[in-house]
Amino acid sequence: MLLSDFIPLLTELFVLAMACFILVLDAFLPDERRVVSYTLSQLTLLAAALMSWSMLDNAAVVVMHGTFVSDPMAALLKTSIFLITFGAFIYSRSYLVARGIFRGEYYVLGLFAVLGMQVLVSAHSLLTIYLGLELLSLSLYALVAFNRDSAEASEAAMKYFVLGALASGMLLYGISMLYGATGSLDIGEVSAAVAAPGERSIILVFALCFIVTGLAFKFGAVPFHMWVPDVYHGAPTPVTLFIGSAPKIAAFAMAMRLLQETLGGLMADWQQMLTILAVLSMAIGNVIAIAQANIKRMLAYSTISHVGFLILGLLAGTAEGYSAAMFYAITYALMAIGGFGMIILLSRSGFEADRLDDFKGLNDRSPWFAFMMLILMFSMAGVPPTVGFYAKLSVLQAVIHVDMVWLALVAVFFSIIGAFYYLRIVKLMYFDGSETEEPLAVSADMQVAISLNGLAVLALGLFPGGLLAVCAAVFS
Amino acid sequence: MTGFPLLSALIWLPVAGGVVLLAMGAMGNTASRQTALVVSIATFLLSLQLYTGFDMTTSAMQFQEQLPWIAAINANYHLGVDGISMPLIILTTFTTVLVVIAGWEVIQNKTGQYMAAFLIMEGLMNGVFAALDAVLFYVFWEAMLVPMFLIIGIWGGPRRVYATIKFFLYTFFGSVFMLVALIYMYLESNSFSILDFHRLPLGMTEQILIFVAFLMAFAVKVPMWPVHTWLPDAHVEAPTGGSVILAAIMLKIGGYGFLRFSLPITPDASHALDWVIILMSLVAVVYIGFVALVQEDMKKLIAYSSIAHMGFVTLGIFLVFTLLDNSGGVQGAALGMEGGIIQMISHGFISGALFLCVGVLYDRLHSRQIGDYGGVANTMPVFAAFMVLFAMANSGLPGTSGFVGEFMVILASFKANPWFAFLAAGTLILGAAYSLWLVKRVLFGDVVNDNVMQLEDINRREFLVLASLAAVVLLFGIWPAPLTEVMHASVGNLLEHVSASKLPAETGLALMGAAP
Numbered sequence: 001m002l003l004s005d006f007i008p009l010l011t012e013l014f015v016l017a018m019a020c021f022i023l024v025l026d027a028f029l030p031d032e033r034r035v036v037s038y039t040l041s042q043l044t045l046l047a048a049a050l051m052s053w054s055m056l057d058n059a060a061v062v063v064m065h066g067t068f069v070s071d072p073m074a075a076l077l078k079t080s081i082f083l084i085t086f087g088a089f090i091y092s093r094s095y096l097v098a099r100g101i102f103r104g105e106y107y108v109l110g111l112f113a114v115l116g117m118q119v120l121v122s123a124h125s126l127l128t129i130y131l132g133l134e135l136l137s138l139s140l141y142a143l144v145a146f147n148r149d150s151a152e153a154s155e156a157a158m159k160y161f162v163l164g165a166l167a168s169g170m171l172l173y174g175i176s177m178l179y180g181a182t183g184s185l186d187i188g189e190v191s192a193a194v195a196a197p198g199e200r201s202i203i204l205v206f207a208l209c210f211i212v213t214g215l216a217f218k219f220g221a222v223p224f225h226m227w228v229p230d231v232y233h234g235a236p237t238p239v240t241l242f243i244g245s246a247p248k249i250a251a252f253a254m255a256m257r258l259l260q261e262t263l264g265g266l267m268a269d270w271q272q273m274l275t276i277l278a279v280l281s282m283a284i285g286n287v288i289a290i291a292q293a294n295i296k297r298m299l300a301y302s303t304i305s306h307v308g309f310l311i312l313g314l315l316a317g318t319a320e321g322y323s324a325a326m327f328y329a330i331t332y333a334l335m336a337i338g339g340f341g342m343i344i345l346l347s348r349s350g351f352e353a354d355r356l357d358d359f360k361g362l363n364d365r366s367p368w369f370a371f372m373m374l375i376l377m378f379s380m381a382g383v384p385p386t387v388g389f390y391a392k393l394s395v396l397q398a399v400i401h402v403d404m405v406w407l408a409l410v411a412v413f414f415s416i417i418g419a420f421y422y423l424r425i426v427k428l429m430y431f432d433g434s435e436t437e438e439p440l441a442v443s444a445d446m447q448v449a450i451s452l453n454g455l456a457v458l459a460l461g462l463f464p465g466g467l468l469a470v471c472a473a474v475f476s
Numbered sequence: 477m478t479g480f481p482l483l484s485a486l487i488w489l490p491v492a493g494g495v496v497l498l499a500m501g502a503m504g505n506t507a508s509r510q511t512a513l514v515v516s517i518a519t520f521l522l523s524l525q526l527y528t529g530f531d532m533t534t535s536a537m538q539f540q541e542q543l544p545w546i547a548a549i550n551a552n553y554h555l556g557v558d559g560i561s562m563p564l565i566i567l568t569t570f571t572t573v574l575v576v577i578a579g580w581e582v583i584q585n586k587t588g589q590y591m592a593a594f595l596i597m598e599g600l601m602n603g604v605f606a607a608l609d610a611v612l613f614y615v616f617w618e619a620m621l622v623p624m625f626l627i628i629g630i631w632g633g634p635r636r637v638y639a640t641i642k643f644f645l646y647t648f649f650g651s652v653f654m655l656v657a658l659i660y661m662y663l664e665s666n667s668f669s670i671l672d673f674h675r676l677p678l679g680m681t682e683q684i685l686i687f688v689a690f691l692m693a694f695a696v697k698v699p700m701w702p703v704h705t706w707l708p709d710a711h712v713e714a715p716t717g718g719s720v721i722l723a724a725i726m727l728k729i730g731g732y733g734f735l736r737f738s739l740p741i742t743p744d745a746s747h748a749l750d751w752v753i754i755l756m757s758l759v760a761v762v763y764i765g766f767v768a769l770v771q772e773d774m775k776k777l778i779a780y781s782s783i784a785h786m787g788f789v790t791l792g793i794f795l796v797f798t799l800l801d802n803s804g805g806v807q808g809a810a811l812g813m814e815g816g817i818i819q820m821i822s823h824g825f826i827s828g829a830l831f832l833c834v835g836v837l838y839d840r841l842h843s844r845q846i847g848d849y850g851g852v853a854n855t856m857p858v859f860a861a862f863m864v865l866f867a868m869a870n871s872g873l874p875g876t877s878g879f880v881g882e883f884m885v886i887l888a889s890f891k892a893n894p895w896f897a898f899l900a901a902g903t904l905i906l907g908a909a910y911s912l913w914l915v916k917r918v919l920f921g922d923v924v925n926d927n928v929m930q931l932e933d934i935n936r937r938e939f940l941v942l943a944s945l946a947a948v949v950l951l952f953g954i955w956p957a958p959l960t961e962v963m964h965a966s967v968g969n970l971l972e973h974v975s976a977s978k979l980p981a982e983t984g985l986a987l988m989g990a991a992p
Contacts, residue, residue, distance in 0.1 A: 363630075367501055367589070378622060383648075384615035390546075393611075397549070397659045405656065417646055423625070423641055431629040431637050462567035468548035 005063045008055070009069030011048045012118050018044040019111035026104030034102050041107040042089055042425065045114070049082035056470075062124050066186045069124035072474045073326070077121045077253050080330045084246045084337060085114050087449060091341040092238030094443040097151060101147055101236075109146070110242060113139035117250035123257050126175045126185045127361040133171070133218070136250060136422040137164050140243055144235040156234025163217070163227040177207035178262070187262050195265030208266050211258055212273045219251045219307045222280035224351025232300035237347065237354070240296055241340035244303055245333040248310075254330040255314055267317050274315035275407065281308030289421045296354045298421060299339055302380060305418055307330050312411055313395040319475040321398035327471045328391040331379075331460065335388060338376045338453040343449055345369060345442055359425055361434025369440070370429045372454030379457045381422040382415055387460035394468065482525060483555040483606045486565065487599045488672045490519050490572070494596035495782055505587040509580055512591035516573045519598065523569040528564050532961055533674050533968030535559070537608060537671070538868075551611035551668045559966035560735055560817060561605040563959060564728055567824050568605070570948075572598040574941050575717040578832055581937070582716070582839050583631060590631060593623040593718060601725055605732065608660045610668040612652070617729070624718065624726070631715040639706075639713035646706040650696035657689035661741070674740045677978050683745035690738045691753075697730030700790060701760040704783045711779035712844070716835030719775065723782050723831055724824035731789045731820050735813075739793070740973045746797065747974075753794040758899050760787030765906035769913070774834045774844045777914055778827060781870060784903060785823045786805050791887035791900060792816025798892040800975055810890050810967050815884025817957055817967070822869075822877035822952060829866040829945040833859070836938055837918075841927050846917050850924035855931040860919045862934075862942040867915045869949050871908035877952035 006013065018040065024035045050077050059219060060071035089110065096102040117138030123129040141164065145157035179185055181203045182193035194204060213224065220228040232240045259270050285305030292298035310332070313325030344364075346353035353359075363370040379386035392415065399408045493515030497508050529539060537556030542735060545553040557565065563992055575594055583590045600623070603616035621644055628640035662668050665676045678686070696703045707727075711719050739746050762786050769782035792812040799899040837852070853860035869876035872883070882904065890897035923929050934942065952959060 090523075362585075363589075367498070371498070383622065384618045389615070389618070393655070393659070394549070396656065397663070400656065400659050401663050405660070408656050408659075409653070412656060416645060416649050416652060419645060420641070423644060426625070427629060427641065430626055430641075463545075465544075465546040465548060466519055468546060472548050 008058075008063050008122075009063055009068065011055075012049045012122070014051065015044060015048050015111060015115050015118065019108055019115060020217040021100065022104065022111065022171045026108065029104070033315070034104060037104040037107055038089070038093060038102075041111055042086060042420055044111065045082045045086045045089070049079050049086070052078040052082065053352060062188075066188070067125040067128045067261060068119075068122050070122060073253070073256065074122045075473050076470060077249055077326070077330075078118055080230070080247045080333065081114060081117050081121070083248050083386045084249070084333045085110060085242070087334075087341075088238070088242045088245060089451065090445055090449040091241055091337065094446050095236075095238050095344045095347065096267060099147075099392055106143065106146060106238070109139045111144050113143070113242070114246070117246060117253075120250050120257075121253040123254075124187050126178065126190070126262070126399065129254060129257060130168075130175065132250075132454045133254065134168065136247065137168065140164075140239075140247070143193065143239045143242065144231060146239060147236045150236070152234045153236055159234075160227055160231045167214050167217030167224070170210050170217070174207045174210030174214060177203050177210065178452070181207065187257065187393045190262050191264060194263055196446075200266075203267060203268060205264075208263055209273070211263070212270060212277075215251070215255055215258065216277055218254065219248070219311070221307050221311060222284045222304060223278040225281070225284070227302050228304055229297045229300040232303075233294060233296050233354075237296070237340060237344050241337055241344070241395040243339060244299065245336045248303075248336070249333055250308070250330045252310065252314075252325060259314065260317075260322065270458060271315050271317055274311050278308045278311040278315060279407070279410055281305060281311065282411060283308075286418040286421075288302050288416045289418070293356055293419075294354055295343060295356050295359070295425070296340075298356065299336070302418070302421070303336065305414065306380070308414075309392065309395055309411060312399050312407065316398040316402045316404070318398060320401060320472075321395075323468075323471040323475045324391075324398045326395035326474065327394055327468060330467070330471075331391045331457075334453070334460075335376055335379050338372070338450065338457065339380065341446075341450050341453060342369070342373050345446055348438070348441065356425065356428060359428045364434050366440050369442075369450065372450055373429060374426055375423050375454045375458050377422040379461065381419040385458070385461040387457050387464060389461060390464040390468065482522065482529075482836055483539050483557065483602070484541055485517060486523055486526075486553075486569070487603045487606065489522070489599070490515055490595040490602075490902040493519075494592040494594075494599070497592035497595065499561075501588045501764050505584065508588035508591050512576045514593060515595055516569070516576045516598070520566075520573050521600075523566050526557065526565060527962070530559075530562060530962060532559070533965060535965040539890035540608075545609075546611065549611070549662070549668065550666065553607050553612060554609040554669060555606040556608045557606055558969075560970070561732065563817075563821055563962060564604050564605045564732060565602050567728070567821055568598060568601045568725050571720060571824065571828055573946065574828070574832070575720050577937060577941050578720070578835060579715070579717045584834070586630065590627070590715075590717075594721065597623040597627075597721065601729070604729055608670050610662070610670055610673065613670065614655060614658060618648075618651060620726070620729075624722070627718040627721075628710060629712045632713040632718070634713075634889035635709070636713040642706050643710040646696055646703070650693040650703075653689040654693035657686045661686065670736065670874065673737075674973060675739070676887075679734075680740065680744060680748075680979060683742040683978070684749065687738060687742040687745035687749060690733065690742070694730040694733040694738065695756070697733065698727060698786050698790060699730065699783060700756045700787070701764060701783065702756075704760070704764070705781060708776050708779045711831075712773060712775045716831060716838065719831040720828040723778070723816075724828035727782065728820045728824060728933075729785055731786065731793065734790065734793050735817070735970065739796075742978075743974045744977050748795070750794045751939075753790055754798075754896070756789035757787040757794070758896065760784055761791065761903045762899055762906070765903045765910070768910045769906065772846055773916070774837070774846055774914065775831065776844075777846075777910060778830045778834065781907065781910060782823065782827050784907065785819065785827070785870075788882060788885050788900065788903075789816045789819050789823070790883075791896070792819060792888060794884075795888050795892045795896070796909060796971060796974060799888060800971075802892060808888060809971050810964075811884055811887030812892070813967050814938065814960055814963060815888055816883050817881075817963055818877070818952075818956060819881030819885060821959065822881050822949070823948050825945055825952075826866055826869045826876075826878055829942065829949065830860075830867070832869060832938075832941060832945070833863045833866060833867040836942075838943070840931055846914065848925075848965060849918040849928060851920065851922045851928055852931060854917040854923050854931040855928060858939065859934045859942075862946060863919060865946055866949070868910040869953070871911040872904050875950065875953045877949050877956070879953060880956045910985045945978075
């Protein structure tokens with residue numbers, strides 16, 4: 001192995017080293033100096049984002065004996081994962097401080113989860129995919145249970161762990177079948193074997209079923225969505241925020257590596273499976289979200305419906321569709337951290353603003369934050385001029401381009417239903433009177449973060465060209 | 477065209493004004509009102525330059541601006557106006573000034589946000605009329621819903637939440653299907669330019685599907701029977717300014733959509749399905765006229781009368797095919813279409829004025845029920861004079877702008893089919909009935925109760941608003957030429973577009989025979 005083999009792994013090695021360093025350092029820090037771990041984690045993320053952004057134009061290279069690939073898609077996805085996590089960490093700080101659980105573990109586990117996502121995004125072997133996925137999942141399980149004294153969180157962590165382990169098992173079983181059928185774990189070789197002309201063995205289709213099931217679990221697509229609302233609800237809000245954002249980008253990468261790159265030869269089969277997943281996710285997610293009184297659960301069901309939309313882009317099976325799904329994943333993560341960030345913003349120590357009613361009269365209490373939430377909600381509903389509209393537009397365009405107009409009509413139909421519950425939040429903020437006189441106490445970093453987040457959603461909605469072009473360039 | 481980007485200024489000046497108002501929220505109500513007034517008047521004055529600089533001899537788009545916007549999907553920031561959209565922009569800027577003045581003392585709660593919402597909406601509506609790129613159009617079209625949603629929801633009446641959510645979802649429902657159609661055409665033509673869409677050849681099945689998608693969007697907006705039910709709710713619950721903007725401009729956007737999208741993009745489908753629209757329009761004109769007659773709520777009555785009047789607009793627009801077939805030729809067809817457009821603009825003034833009249837009464841007694849009034853003319857003579865004028869205009873009295881459009885449409889429908897004319901003209905009677913009966917019950921007779929006895933006549937601010945509308949209604953009633961001249965070339969061009977089939981040659985021949 002040459003030294004140059006390590007260059008493409010630079011960000012992974014950097015994040016790994018920093019995570020270990022912060023872990024050790026944190027053990028020696030007194031409680032009042034905890035902010036050092038936080039700052040170091042944030043600097044790590046920013047530096048890593050810069051590094052991976054600089055790799056965006058590099059050609060694809062496979063290193064580490066064919067297990068790791070560094071290509072433009074990986075560079076772009078990693079950059080967005082770093083930046084989204086950066087935002088998630090900002091939101092988490094004041095929440096954790098106010099509750100006396102501002103510990104280094106949150107950030108170390110978060111960084112390990114990021115490392116897992118990086119490995120997943122850059123996987124070029126089925127084993128690497130599994131490795132990355134497990135590193136990500138285990139960190140997330142621990143994060144959910146991170147507030148040890150909360151019974152709710154422990155319950156959520158348990159559910160998440162059991163169902164997540166089941167899903168990993170499914171995926172692993174599918175991978176083992178692929179190995180049995182093709183004799184390789186290398187994505188390139190498996191792909192060539194699958195695409196080879198001739199009789200298609202039934203075992204490949206079985207493998208595909210298990211892999212799609214595992215994927216759907218990780219995405220939270222219907223009918224494998226049961227864990228999503230419970231985990232979102234039970235986990236501490238900063239953890240929900242994290243789970244609901246960056247891992248969706250990683251899940252998109254996993255789907256690309258497994259379905260498009262590995263099982264591209266079975267596209268006709270997985271297209272049908274994904275169609276069912278997408279339609280069910282949009283239908284169930286949007287309809288059940290209406291019945292929720294807890295905003296974390298509502299956003300959980302909204303995530304499910306967004307995943308349905310994202311899968312629409314994937315199942316188009318064209319470069320246009322993949323870049324649309326990628327745009328969707330990145331922008332959705334941006335909206336999700338903003339939406340959960342607002343819950344954190346309204347919460348105080350000993351009070352979780354996770355009921356819908358807690359948003360009542362926000363316009364009277366703070367017009368600016370109400371306006372930010374308004375932008376985020378209309379963006380999730382897909383109303384221009386916000387970025388959510390272009391995400392939907394590009395996905396619809398990809399789907400119509402492959403002559404599945406009916407699917408586009410189904411999608412827009414459910415997005416009308418979806419608009420209702422986002423509008424209800426706006427209604428609560430603007431049309432109803434506040435239940436509390438308590439003034440909003442928001443730390444400065446939080447104010448800046450939520451404002452930038454909301455304005456970014458608006459600015460990307462006014463000028464979506466840049467990001468759209470980058471996403472399209474990755475697949476050309 | 478180079479030089480001053482007039483259309484961009486008309487869009488972004490009010491939006492910027494609105495943002496400033498939001499930013500200085502705590503500056504106090506008077507400052508917000510004054511800023512809003514200055515911005516709206518400046519925008520209005522700017523928009524007059526559209527008229528003075530307008531070249532009436534050409535049907536080409538004028539004041540064009542084109543900048544690259546989203547390269548990935550080939551969408552451009554492309555603006556321009558022709559004789560159809562230019563008057564609508566001036567209508568928008570004019571009405572916004574009046575709305576700002578009308579809300580002067582009435583809105584005490586969150587004044588800054590109220591004025592900001594109207595200014596931002598003005599910019600977005602100008603954008604809808606000026607956009608020549610489908611993505612840009614759609615962005616303005618949808619974004620426009622947001623301020624209106626808030627206006628009805630925050631400053632509206634008791635059932636405002638129900639009304640505003642119904643309004644939003646109804647319009648959203650219509651427009652998403654239009655989005656699918658726009659994307660489809662983009663994939664066919666590889667461009668989002670509306671002018672490219674006009675030239676795009678399309679087969680009959682495609683045209684019909686696209687036509688239906690457009691119909692869903694525009695019929696909800698107009699609104700046409702049977703998708704009109706959001707309008708009475710929205711109008712009744714909206715604050716006066718909201719009702720005025722809804723009636724005067726937002727409804728026109730539906731009619732404008734038919735002219736800019738449905739007819740030129742899908743001429744053959746429009747031809748094949750024109751009977752559907754004509755039928756829906758006639759039902760609106762006759763049936764909704766009867767519904768208006770029995771309303772007890774003044775705003776509801778005017779809302780229903782709006783639906784009936786908009787029925788005239790769609791009738792006039794879609795009569796063109798029958799007229800072209802009946803050898804009425806382009807001249808006769810132009811009559812119906814121009815009548816429809818004039819009706820749109822005139823209805824903007826008249827319905828806006830009537831809603832302002834109701835607003836004047838509502839501000840005093842906080843009731844919109846006809847039964848709570850009676851004999852108002854005794855205590856408010858000046859107001860009564862205005863209201864009678866607008867009610868007369870609403871029923872199409874010659875000398876007012878209401879007459880011009882209706883008369884042109886009826887004349888055109890007579891050429892198309894005397895029965896259409898019979899039905900349409902019948903509504904003049906209905907229109908007169910509900911308008912005059914409203915006037916009779918509210919204004920005339922003896923003073924019915926103490927509340928009415930204590931009414932004060934309109935103040936200078938209200939007088940200014942109503943008088944300027946009255947002047948415009950009379951001006952265009954007596955001398956409609958400025959309006960018709962402006963749109964003549966564009967309407968002629970549109971008709972040529974419409975009469976040329978887009979179908980492949982062999983199937984298109986039969987239809988071509990009718991064209992001049």
